[in-house]
Amino acid sequence: MRNSSKTATLESRLPLLAVEQNCIISKDGDVTACFAVSLPELFTAGSADYEAIHSAWHKAVKTLPDFTVVHKQDWYVKENYNPNMEGEEQSFLARTFERHFNERPFLNHCCYLFLTKTTRERMRMQSNFSSLCRGTLIPKEVRDPEAIRRFMETVAQFERILNDSGLIRLNRLTEEDLTGADHRQGILEQYLTLSKEEGASLEDIALGAEQVRVGSKRLSLHTLSDTDDLPAAVASDTRYEKLSTDRSDCRLSFAAPVGLLLGCNHIYNQYLFLDSSEENLQKFEKSARNMHSLARYSRANQINREWIEKYLNEAHSLGLSSIRAHFNIMAWSDDPAELKQLKNDCGSALALMECKPRHNTADAATLYWAGMPGNAGDFPCEESFYTFIEPALCLFTQETNYRSSPSPFGIKMADRLTGRPIHLDISDLPMKRGIITNRNKFILGPSGSGKSFFTNHMVRQYYEQGAHVLLVDTGNSYQGLCGLINSRTRGEDGVYFTYTEDNPIAFNPFYTDDKVFDIEKRESIKTLIMTLWKRDDEPPTRSEEVALSNAVNGYIELIRDNGLAPSFNGFYEYVKGDYHEILKEKQVREKDFDIANFLNVLEPYYRGGEYDYLLNSDRQLDLLAKRFIVFEIDAIKDHKILFPIVTIIIMEVFINKMRRLKGVRKLILIEEAWKAIAKEGMAEYIKYLFKTVRKFFGEAIVVTQEVDDIIKSPIVKESIINNSDCKILLDQRKYMNKFDDIQAMLGLTDKEKAQVLSINMNNSPSRLYKEVWIGLGGTQSAVYATEVSLEEYLAYTTEETEKMEVMQAAAELDGNVELAIRHIAKLRWERENENNQ
Structure with missing residues (x-):
């Protein structure tokens, strides 16, 4: 029993x-x-x-x-x-x-x-x-x-x-x-x-x-x-x-x-x-007296008395x-x-x-x-x-796990200790709480630190949450992701602009889907034509500005009234014909507006000219509605003619989105291209962008890898860093000896410096990831792990051989990048399982 x-x-x-x-x-x-x-x-x-x-x-x-x-x-x-x-x-x-x-x-x-x-x-x-x-x-x-x-x-x-x-x-x-x-x-x-x-x-x-x-x-x-x-x-x-x-x-x-x-x-x-x-202290006083009386009989009593007296002395002297x-x-x-x-x-x-x-x-x-x-x-x-x-x-524990943001918007990162996914909002919630005053981001990381990999991961998640993403790249870092988006949307999105001899980069600055030419659109067209017409050191006169403005407005009215297909060729012919007659009727003098000089300078961009393809694209593409656009400008970043035009068009595209897409999140990410943009008189665009984009539910992001660039460039220092409340740094151990300069320039505290220098120091060998430091407004910062699936890795990779493998597989599958990634991932899993067995 x-x-x-x-x-x-x-x-x-x-x-x-x-x-x-x-x-x-x-x-x-x-x-x-x-x-x-x-x-x-x-x-x-x-x-x-x-x-x-x-x-x-x-x-x-x-x-x-x-x-x-x-x-x-x-x-x-x-x-x-x-x-x-x-x-x-x-x-x-x-x-x-x-x-x-x-x-x-x-x-x-x-x-x-x-x-x-x-x-x-x-x-x-x-x-x-x-x-x-x-x-x-x-x-x-x-x-x-x-x-x-x-x-x-x-x-x-x-x-x-x-x-x-x-x-x-x-x-x-x-x-x-x-x-x-x-x-x-x-x-x-x-x-x-x-x-x-x-x-x-x-x-x-x-x-x-x-x-x-x-x-x-x-x-x-x-x-x-x-x-x-x-x-x-x-x-x-x-x-x-x-x-x-x-x-x-x-x-x-x-x-x-x-x-x-x-x-x-x-x-x-x-x-x-x-x-x-x-x-308690009275009890110890009594015990000390007893120990004192018995001290002669035992050394232990003597020692205990000394410890008790020390305890009492501290209690009374320090309260x-x-x-x-x-x-x-x-x-x-x-x-x-x-x-x-x-x-x-x-x-x-x-x-x-x-x-x-x-x-x-x-x-x-x-x-x-x-x-x-x-x-x-x-x-x-x-x-x-x-x-x-x-x-x-002192024996209390005082730290807890990484916490996910309660905000519905954000990106997925991983806890650096255990690799648990966490939801991280580095834009909206910090703004709401007053931690940051703008959503702009400055990203710094040397070559090989996983910089492009992190930005791929971030912009992909922004895009999937409804944001309009415009990327300016100099190394095909986003080709795989853009191709995946393009194939998933059946060509409706994921627009990739790059320059090759066979397929040079081309635009049509006069085209819009809805035939709406607001002030911003008109001004961007005028700025573009002015850049083609005048050198940087040759400012236009007031009469030339008025004449150009009238020409642009006249051609836009012609497009609207007659339903003509807009193009730069059409504009050139309008100025040569109808607008020339209008100027004669107005008796505009040649010294006020030299139309012959104007047409002569713009002739290389007209039909039959050296650059006739540049502004006469037959792809009637309105980038306002496209949510993922990549401009790959590596081949033209040193070209004196093409580069200034392309940068103006890029800025026009984003500013147009910024002004017209009300209540829609939008971001522009400029990779190393910002150095070239800054050299070509585009500094004012960058300054304007970083100061005003926050008012339009937007964010501007600049990515760089050279320490000297950020230290020496006044544009970066004054415009970009000062107007970027979110700073993102990757492995800086290559710059250990220079980091004091970086710390001073970015205004990092000693605690933030310690966090940055701890990146990738104790990574788990059982996981494949790289760490990244994210600082918000100088008050909130942490190191996170960028860990992704094999499929995400294949979409983001910047390794030439792996990109070629994905592109070749996609070509065999009618251009379907998603199927190509699935196929390659499956083969790799099978190969890994065989090796494990």
């Missing part, structure tokens, strides 16, 4: 009585206020930030009354990424991205804070008086309402102090958060099942001397409950060697090794017991509050064989903090029971040690 004398129902043993007014009430009358804590993201805080966080905690804890327990509980639970494959609007590449990360393991972090008001008697209870050991629990009446009211006032002050720090955010947990709802687990249920999975049911709990088991999960408990186990010195933060250089420090909280860096299922419990400091503290790591696993590894991992993490690992089995059951939210009053006092508030707070 089964012995049931040692079994009990959870209901009979549960030390909690009720949840009222969002507080947990225990059967001993303890009242607990509960919060969810939002901490800074991993690798984003500097030494000054950690000092500020530590100071905020210290100020907040000091407001709490005596006989309060501060219980900070950090959950680190292994989870797998669940891809979002729903929605027919998802593109081919978006689906491959989600599939690539399917089931990617990562460590999810949640932080809770429980402030428990208890009594002097409860604070001094030992493990043999835990509710686990008592036969029955008799509910007591709630304590003095006035004392509870004062406690809740101090809790509100505590919350306000931490929230005002700007680095930590406390959110009050509701009754539903604590007890759960129909289809949602509460925190209490999560703790009693050691699971955050929805639908997890309560299981049997075995609390024994040798082990603690919750269902099939077995616990391994390491404690810091004695001053002998603590390091010689503590600090608010520590140097993380793996991401630090001789020129920069990557900082983490002192307790980071037992946080996200400990890659197993575990809970890190941090307790501060706020006794009456005055009573410090005497408290007790305790810290423990509660790790668990379903596999009994894994417990040994868990024990080693937790011990190693504590050793990294210079603590002495102590695997606790004697009090594991009572510590697990006391760790229940709202039951901190049941904590066994012999498991705590005396200290002060400030050093105890």
Whole structure:
């Protein structure tokens, strides 16, 4: 027959009585206020930030009354990424991205804070008086309402102090958060099942001397409950060697090794017991006198007396509050064989903090029971040690996972620690929050750092979310992506302009789909013709400007009235014929407008001329409606005739979009071409663009790789950098010796410098990715991983052989780039599987 004398129902043993007014009430009358804590993201805080966080905690804890327990509980639970494959609007590449990360393991972090008001008697209870050991629990009446009211006032002050720090955010947990709802687990249920999975049911709990088991999960408990186990010195933060250089420090909280860096299922419990400091110090005074009397009989007594006196001296001279503290790591696993590894991992993490690992089995059951939210009053006092508030707070973990932006718009990047995909908004949400004042971006990265790869990834996602994208390139970096978009839209989008002898670049500046010629369109046509007619050092007269304006307006009216096909040839013939007659009737003098000179200079662009193809394209293409346009200008960037014309047309295309596409996101990305554009008198266009594009829901992005270019160019320095609130840097280790100049020019803080120099320093060998630093407005910055699927890689690659492989496969499949990418990816997967076998 089964012995049931040692079994009990959870209901009979549960030390909690009720949840009222969002507080947990225990059967001993303890009242607990509960919060969810939002901490800074991993690798984003500097030494000054950690000092500020530590100071905020210290100020907040000091407001709490005596006989309060501060219980900070950090959950680190292994989870797998669940891809979002729903929605027919998802593109081919978006689906491959989600599939690539399917089931990617990562460590999810949640932080809770429980402030428990208890009594002097409860604070001094030992493990043999835990509710686990008592036969029955008799509910007591709630304590003095006035004392509870004062406690809740101090809790509100505590919350306000931490929230005002700007680095930590406390959110009050509701009754539903604590007890759960129909289809949602509460925190209490999560703790009693050691699971955050929805639908997890309560299981049997075995609390024994040798082990603690919750269902099939077995616990391994390491404690810091004695001053002998603590390091010689503590600090608010520590140097993380793996991401630090001789020129920069990557900082983490002192307790980071037992946080996200400990890659197993575990809970890190941090307790501060706020006794009456005055009573504690009196007790120590008495103990010191006793030790002094017995010092002659034992050297240990003499040493203990010295330590007690030192403690008392510090308390009195610095006005410090005497408290007790305790810290423990509660790790668990379903596999009994894994417990040994868990024990080693937790011990190693504590050793990294210079603590002495102590695997606790004697009090594991009572510590697990006391760790229940709202039951901190049941904590066994012999498991705590005396200290002060400030050093105890150094053992708090102060960082969390990378968080996804709540904004619907953004790009997909990856967490640099675990590779979990995160949704990142670097445009709209920062603008809304006032972190940045414009959406412009400045991208810097040496050759081979993954610069074009990142920009491909970014603009592809912008395009898929409805943005109009115009790219100015000098190296066919976007040929694959543009070809994919072109084949997917059956030629309706994805326009690629490049110059070759067989197929030279060509436009028709007079063509529009809707026959609308607004002021911007007219002005861009005049600017184009003026560039063809006059040299940079030859300014037009007022009469010449008027004559040209009348000619352009007259030809536009002719197009509208007669329905003629617009072209530069038509304009030339109009000026030569009808407009010439109009000038004769007006008796315009030759010195005011020399029409013969005008026609002679423009003759190379007219039918039969050397450049007759340039402005007479038979592709009646209105770029206003095209959402993805690439101008590849590498072949003409040094051409004195073609390049200025092409750049004017590019600017006209974007400014036309900027002015006419109301409420539509648009961006222009200029690769290395900005250097050539800046040389050809186009500086004013760039300045205008960067200063005004924000007013039209647009963003201008400049990409460069040469440090000297950005340092020496006044255009970049004054116009681009000063008007780009988002700065994106890739691996800068090639420029390590020059980085001080870059830091000064970009206005980076020491914390941002340390982040940038940590790029790619500790990449996981099991994943293929490159890291990128993104800084917003000088106040928010982090390093992210650009990790993509094989299909995305084939669309973005700038390797000539791989691009040729995709293009050749597409040619064999009637130009279908998507099918070509699918085919090549399938072959590579099959080849990799064969090699693995």
